[in-house]
Amino acid sequence: MKADVLRGHLDALLLAVLDGRKLHGYAIIEALQLRTDGVLDLPTGTVYPALRRLERAGFLASEWDVVSGRKRRTYRLTRAGQRELAAERAGWREFTTVIGGVLGERP
């Protein structure tokens, strides 16, 4: 996939993958790979800063787990995050409608 086409859509992806479940950063990357048949392979340098940003914004909450000696920071959606996800989904629909409309039609 072309570089930085998902500029502006990363937040939506992260919120969506956390919808209804708690995951830590590494698992989020794996979950996105699974859901997209390996097409989306986000680097840690993309995901971790984004998660912290979303937490600062109040859309995510995190807590430390220690599982089999490994510490991992588990994220979950806050209520504001749920609302934000709904807004992101709506924004995505509008975005695809608009761009798809231009790309699909012939003059």
Next chain:
Amino acid sequence: MKADVLRGHLDALLLAVLDGRKLHGYAIIEALQLRTDGVLDLPTGTVYPALRRLERAGFLASEWDVVSGRKRRTYRLTRAGQRELAAERAGWREFTTVIGGVLGERP
């Protein structure tokens, strides 16, 4: 529409709006407004540099017209531009499938 979500999709829009017709910069902006019911209102500082970039890349060709005393630079797709447009359309389909798949499903 949220800021710079169309990062990486601008080229596709410009090529698509020029598919099958010749237009000058200002008319391109108006055509995109029309097609999107005013949602897409690209500033000149976005469109003009992009057109020149696409021309440098060989996807567009331009020539000067003078219509009722006004000079305007008219752009048209080259053959390479046609191929690039097809590739952009394919890329768009993949992109929407991947992102839409993540956003649409529930775990």
Next chain:
DNA sequence: GGCTATACGTAGTCACACGACATGTAGCAG
């Protein structure tokens, strides 16, 4: 002891859309 997978994180870079600005003509209202 070395290797791989798991796991988190930071710092710097770079592409690119955008805002602000500069320039000039046509045509109309007053």
Next chain:
DNA sequence: CTGCTACATGTCGTGTGACTACGTATAGCC
């Protein structure tokens, strides 16, 4: 004949944000 608006093209600087390349550390296997 003076503003003002619409038309039309362009440049420059800025900011954002995903990415590359690092650095760190543990578990488990060979």
